[in-house]
Amino acid sequence: MADSLEKVVDDLRETPHIAPDFPPTELCVQCDGACCRRLPGAFFPNDLGDITVEGVVAFVLSGRACFDSWDGDPRTDKDELVEAYFLRPRAVNARHEVVDRSWGGDVCVHLSDSGCMLSRDEMPTACKALEPGKERCIDHSNGKNGAAIAWLPYRDILEMAIGICERANKDI
Secondary structure (H helix, E strand, C coil): CHHHHHHHHHHHHHCCCCCCCCCCCHHHHHHCCHHHHHCCCCECHHHCCCCCHHHHHHHHHCCCEEEEEEECCCCCCCCCCCEEEEEEECEHHHCCCCECCCCCCCCECCEECCEECCCCCCCCHHHHCEECCCCCCEECCCHHHHHHHHHHHHHHHHHHHHHHHHHHHHHC
16 A cells, blocks of 8 residues: 555655636626635645755745645545645634635735735745636636645655644744
């Protein structure tokens, strides 16, 4: 079982996780950040320049992100993992949490009255992969599941970073 997981992780590491990039439209202004008010979108590995334990720790401790997780194995027909971690912006009501497993109703810390405070280059891939729609946006990143799968090749790094961030958070 461990060998098959390692092969999958190696295959994922070689596969870029690219989601479409939908620029904001007038529909975005009209919706007033409805998606951003429900749950922050996820960062994908391509959003971070430094995917090392140190780089992830620095990113999380900067206040820009927290860890979230998919409960169980995010891959179809797989049952090898208890949970799979990924990174996303912090939520306003969990601003000091290192790991925040919430599923909705939490406003992104980067949402302001005038929209997202992040530049387009700083925005999480999952946010840029939202296709504006009249009724609701269509998520082309596959949500938490897609983020969890994208981060599988770096799960050891994320797990080590969580431990360091939790210890650092206690010292604050």
